[in-house]
Amino acid sequence: MDKQCDLKLSGIDSMIRLISAAILSVLFSSSAIIFSGCKTTSMSSKGSDHGKEIVLRLEPGPDNPRNSEGDFITLKNGRILFIYSHFAGASGGDFGNAYLASRYSDNKGKTWSQIDEKVVGQEGDMNVMSVSILRLQNGEIALFYARKNTASDCIPMMRTSTDEAKTWSDAIQCITDRKEYFVLNNNRVIQLKNGRLLMPVSLHISPGGVWGPSSAKGTIYCYLSDDNGRTWRYDREVPNPEDVILQEPGVIELKSGDIFMFMRTGEGVQYVSYSKDKGETWSPASPGNIISPRSPASIARIPSTDDLLLVWNKNGTDQKRTPFNIAVSKDEGKTWDHFKTLEDDPDGWYCYTAIHFTKKDVLLGHCAGNRAKGTGLAVTQITKLDLDWIYK
Numbered sequence: 001m002d003k004q005c006d007l008k009l010s011g012i013d014s015m016i017r018l019i020s021a022a023i024l025s026v027l028f029s030s031s032a033i034i035f036s037g038c039k040t041t042s043m044s045s046k047g048s049d050h051g052k053e054i055v056l057r058l059e060p061g062p063d064n065p066r067n068s069e070g071d072f073i074t075l076k077n078g079r080i081l082f083i084y085s086h087f088a089g090a091s092g093g094d095f096g097n098a099y100l101a102s103r104y105s106d107n108k109g110k111t112w113s114q115i116d117e118k119v120v121g122q123e124g125d126m127n128v129m130s131v132s133i134l135r136l137q138n139g140e141i142a143l144f145y146a147r148k149n150t151a152s153d154c155i156p157m158m159r160t161s162t163d164e165a166k167t168w169s170d171a172i173q174c175i176t177d178r179k180e181y182f183v184l185n186n187n188r189v190i191q192l193k194n195g196r197l198l199m200p201v202s203l204h205i206s207p208g209g210v211w212g213p214s215s216a217k218g219t220i221y222c223y224l225s226d227d228n229g230r231t232w233r234y235d236r237e238v239p240n241p242e243d244v245i246l247q248e249p250g251v252i253e254l255k256s257g258d259i260f261m262f263m264r265t266g267e268g269v270q271y272v273s274y275s276k277d278k279g280e281t282w283s284p285a286s287p288g289n290i291i292s293p294r295s296p297a298s299i300a301r302i303p304s305t306d307d308l309l310l311v312w313n314k315n316g317t318d319q320k321r322t323p324f325n326i327a328v329s330k331d332e333g334k335t336w337d338h339f340k341t342l343e344d345d346p347d348g349w350y351c352y353t354a355i356h357f358t359k360k361d362v363l364l365g366h367c368a369g370n371r372a373k374g375t376g377l378a379v380t381q382i383t384k385l386d387l388d389w390i391y392k
Contacts, residue, residue, distance in 0.1 A: 040058060072365060185352065257276075
């Protein structure tokens with residue numbers, strides 16, 4: 001009897017050891033992987049009604065003080081590529097060193113690769129950053145980014161790929177008529193139905209000819225290309241009769257064929273302008289209906305419904321980039337509904353959002369740091385939203 005009990009206890013003891021080993025194995029295999037200082041966290045943090053899921057966070061780490069401002073592209077094999085600004089060295093400021101790195105997903109954004117792949121090295125004396133990726137109508141992929149040499153020399157660049165992002169062409173300088181400090185946000189370049197490319201930029205010139213503080217007023221332009229990005233031009237600047245601070249413009253083509261431009265300001269609201277001639281000329285900038293701090297908004301068209309999706313900070317406080325909100329417009333931006341709050345940390349810093357759609361979901365690549373912890377723009381997060389949930 002005692003021997004049988006010993007055998008039973010021995011079996012139980014072995015089973016416990018096996019279970020413990022399995023648990024430890026799972027814990028170690030799912031821990032964050034560090035590559036070139038970039039701390040990766042793969043997450044599955046769903047909202048209360050299972051419509052929101054955080055699928056990737058790129059935290060700062062050793063020799064990697066910031067990860068930010070990216071964009072997505074879906075390749076022909078179904079893989080989704082996310083290219084973002086990977087800062088290296090000691091500084092995570094806009095004048096720090098950075099190159100472009102990528103992660104990918106082979107399951108429609110549910111999980112992501114754990115190791116960076118370098119896409120464009122630090123060809124600027126300071127950095128390369130602020131990515132826009134676009135599938136051109138000719139099938140090529142266009143990659144746009146800002147090449148920054150000095151505080152008075154920041155120019156948008158473009159590369160193209162004919163082999164689904166395996167290799168890239170030499171860089172084309174998009175603005176050649178002047179060499180000054182132009183801001184092109186991430187996820188901003190669009191192609192119109194007629195094939196024209198629009199690149200909205202903000203020119204910043206302060207005393208001494210260098211970039212000024214975040215409160216600096218920009219002059220807004222929209223550069224155009226009718227030859228798939230080989231050459232670019234502009235007609236005239238966006239009129240600013242109220243002489244307010246205008247920054248970080250974005251554009252979207254409306255069903256009417258008009259172009260809707262929205263701009264960050266310090267007036268507690270996004271300012272807007274419209275073009276009826278495909279971006280050649282623009283109406284005077286005026287207050288729109290999107291309450292907003294001095295923080296960029298992002299707008300994209302939902303393919304399955306043809307509505308507009310807005311992602312922004314729904315508050316009129318000049319210095320806060322929280323909460324993090326979405327809304328839908330069914331009338332081309334005249335009104336907004338289906339409001340939802342995605343993040344509401346009072347110290348959160350949610351901005352520079354890239355919007356990308358799959359068949360059933362939308363992926364948001366955005367900054368998601370914490371100002372109180374000093375990581376405001378240092379953390380990039382990919383949030384996956386169920387499209388049906390957005391409309392509930």
